[in-house]
Amino acid sequence: MSEEAEKNKTSKIGKEDLGVYTCTSNTCMEVEILLEIGSIGAGHAATSLSEVLQQRVLIDVPKIHNIPVHQLPNFYHRHDAPTTAVYMQLVEESECDILLLFEAEEAKKIAAIMTMTPNPDEVEASMKQSALQELANILIGSYLSAISDFTGIRLIPAPPQWIEDAFDAIIDNFLIKQAMVSNQALVFDANFRTADGNANAVLMIFPSPHLQGLLIQKSMDLCGIPIKQDGPKLIHPENETFVVCEISKPK
Amino acid sequence: MLNSLPRVMLLRLWHSKQQSKTLRTQIGACTQTEEIPFITTTADTDPTVEEVRVDMAGMKVASMPVELVTSVGSCVAICIHDLTNKCGGLAHIMLPDSSVFPHELLPSKFADTAVPALAQKIRQINGKKAPLLAKIAGGANMFPNLRSDSLSVGEKNIESVKAALAAHKVKLLAEDIGGTFGRRISFNVVTGVVTIRRFKGEIKKL
Secondary structure, three states, X not given: OOHHHHHHHHHHHHHHHOOEOOOOHHHHHHHHHHHHHHHHHHHHHXXXXXXXHOOOEEEOOOEEXXXXXXXXXXXXXXXXXXXXXXXXXXXXXXXXXXXXXXXXXXXXXXXXXXXXXXXXXXXXXXXXXXXXXXHHHHXXXXXXXXXXXXXOOOOEEOOOEEEEEEHHHXXXXXXXXXXXXXXXXXXXXXXXXXXXXXXXXXXXXXXXXXXXXXXXXXXXXXXXXXXXXXXXXXXXXXXXXXXXXXXXXXX | OHHHOOHHXXXXXXXXXXXXXXXXXXXXXXXXXXXXXXXXXXXXXXXXXXXXXXXXXXXXXXXXXXXXXXXXXXXXXXXXXXXXXXXXXXXXXXXXXXXXXXXXXXXXXXXXXXXXXXXXXXXXXXXXXXXXXXXXXXXOOOOOOOOOOOOOHHHHHHHHHHHHHHXXXXXXXXXXXXXXXXXXXXXXXXXXXEEEEEOOOOEEEO
């Protein structure tokens, strides 16, 4: 294959796959619904974050992006940044992977606030781990219970797993899982800020196609929108998408 | 701000400004849609050599002194080097098998397609059929506590990469695989030295 032909090919991918999701006919409603559900969850998560940190937390209007899975590391552009993450998995009928990622420095500060230690460097490693797992439990728990209340779907999280590594290295495990079923990722962005910028975190959610379908269907039921006989249409019919909610300080 | 930067980084910033134009034109075989030419994060390697980031599922080939840099966890970085012609390339693969995805446009996403694609690009650059040498790194299992019935994605990736290298007669020289940690890989395409920095700071040269 000549180089020019290949260039055309790659530029084609770029045009189709990059950028903010644009509403087109069938899928607009489904995207709006997922965005709305994500916003409700994010709102509750912000409230619990505010309660844990004893600080005022502000929230920006959430956005949705549609990008290829393999471009997600570039989308966040954190690459080798030291990152502390907590991973939670939803079990039983609603399978889902949830990742809460903090910058390592921010994680230290948050752990210091939670353990009431004046100096962030003095927090013991085991205490830091425990505090962050607890925070993830509270944050993700409130996120899930809001969604569960709204849609009536049972969401059962497994105990959290803790990891400390480079940003890319942590997320690639999940991106591989995602890439096995879908080329595209639906990214949900919400910015949370606290007064002193201690809540710079990313919350990534990878729902299974089954869960995604359930969410859309139940919400449509609630809104009184008649569902077509062939069931709700997903954004990528045979594929998974995932939702990312970003919690960060203002730039 | 500038004064607080280490000397090495300042040097790199200056260097990147000087060379950015030539570098862009000379790096061939770019399958990435977006180019982020210079990342200056660490100083494990020669500070006078520029670093070029290779994306996830991306592939880059070069014949001038650059460090191709990428970060992997469960993914695998394949570095193929042509010693006689002093050039080489790096592919960052995500999945072991392309047969499940017949419509995929990126050959560098899969182990079995990335190896021949990378070898072909390197041969396009040097124009001759010189023996190729490979070094691989990555394939970690980031969450060892999670029980799983079969092999982890990292192990599957490594198996597939080794099979593909053997099938295309590229000799595997060295490897740094497995474990439960991420790796930052930088590959000097001219000398063929692969520098691996683990997250905790341990540095290994292949």
